[in-house]
Amino acid sequence: MVLEAKVCGGATAMALSFRRSLHPFPSRVAFQSVEPRRVRFLPMAVVKRSPKRLKYAAPRFTKESGLLYVEVDPSGADSWKLDPVIKLLKEGAVGVIPTDTVYAITCDVKNYSAVERLRRIKDMEPSKPLSILCCSFRDIDIYTTGFPRGNGQGVTNIFRAVKHCLPGPYTFILTASKELPKQCTRYGTTTPKCVIRKNVGVRIPDDAVCQAILEKMDAPLISTSVKSPKENEWIINPVLIADVYGPEGLDFVVDAGLRVADPSTVVDMTGSFPRIIRQGKGPKQPWMVEEEDKDSGLDEEELFSYAA
Numbered sequence: 001m002v003l004e005a006k007v008c009g010g011a012t013a014m015a016l017s018f019r020r021s022l023h024p025f026p027s028r029v030a031f032q033s034v035e036p037r038r039v040r041f042l043p044m045a046v047v048k049r050s051p052k053r054l055k056y057a058a059p060r061f062t063k064e065s066g067l068l069y070v071e072v073d074p075s076g077a078d079s080w081k082l083d084p085v086i087k088l089l090k091e092g093a094v095g096v097i098p099t100d101t102v103y104a105i106t107c108d109v110k111n112y113s114a115v116e117r118l119r120r121i122k123d124m125e126p127s128k129p130l131s132i133l134c135c136s137f138r139d140i141d142i143y144t145t146g147f148p149r150g151n152g153q154g155v156t157n158i159f160r161a162v163k164h165c166l167p168g169p170y171t172f173i174l175t176a177s178k179e180l181p182k183q184c185t186r187y188g189t190t191t192p193k194c195v196i197r198k199n200v201g202v203r204i205p206d207d208a209v210c211q212a213i214l215e216k217m218d219a220p221l222i223s224t225s226v227k228s229p230k231e232n233e234w235i236i237n238p239v240l241i242a243d244v245y246g247p248e249g250l251d252f253v254v255d256a257g258l259r260v261a262d263p264s265t266v267v268d269m270t271g272s273f274p275r276i277i278r279q280g281k282g283p284k285q286p287w288m289v290e291e292e293d294k295d296s297g298l299d300e301e302e303l304f305s306y307a308a
Contacts (some may be wrong), residue, residue, distance in 0.1 A: 095107075109219050
């Protein structure tokens with residue numbers, strides 16, 4: 001068994017390796033020169049922020065090192081490398097993880113200051129929607145009022161149908177429960193019919209790395225898609241994500257390879273019927289109704305928020 005600790009400080013790094021022989025305890029300690037490839041800290045550029053933003057900023061998560069960049073196998077075979085990421089998330093960090101669609105900026109749903117920092121890093125207005133990444137249906141039942149259980153008009157049990165879609169590339173918009181912190185819910189837009197809505201998008205991604213992170217958390221993760229600040233398009237390269245959002249205050253990036261710019265299918269479950277308001281990677285199911293009225297109450301920016 002070999003345990004390596006690597007800290008990037010130059011072209012090469014010194015690794016301390018413990019090699020186990022036939023004896024139950026290490027028989028030797030060897031030093032070797034290795035290339036920093038898997039886990040590394042990247043320096044963050046100093047960015048000047050306006051006094052107005054600083055005045056209303058929530059307490060900032062701080063750590064001794066720079067941006068933590070962790071490369072993992074997409075299969076989740078080396079999920080032990082995610083332990084530092086789990087630790088940071090529980091301490092209030094904001095970082096990027098992979099999903100089964102695109103990369104997502106995430107933080108602990110129970111950490112108020114982390115949620116506020118996530119909005120500032122992505123430059124999101126308080127009215128913009130956020131999603132939650134859940135480990136299981138139990139999390140969905142806690143933080144929302146749940147899926148419709150059918151009605152007496154011949155409609156089958158929707159919950160039973162949804163179970164065949166999750167885990168999968170769908171974002172279901174549900175009514176938030178009182179357990180979900182208020183800063184996570186969508187308070188509405190200027191569109192009158194949306195003003196009183198307090199909904200949240202929920203996801204159970206079918207991604208080994210994402211699931212490995214969620215299984216070790218005590219609660220869901222707040223999530224929003226990683227979008228280019230200048231253009232309405234997703235950033236699917238984790239190295240570029242670190243370059244763009246690292247200077248904005250991002251704490252870590254989990255690199256599980258390039259993604260395909262194919263977001264989740266967004267389905268509104270708060271009306272009379274499950275209504276697709278954005279067709280994405282998840283195929284349309286027979287019990288879903290396609291959006292006929294293009295004015296769904298969500299602008300383009302809001303759909304990007306639900307994209308991950």
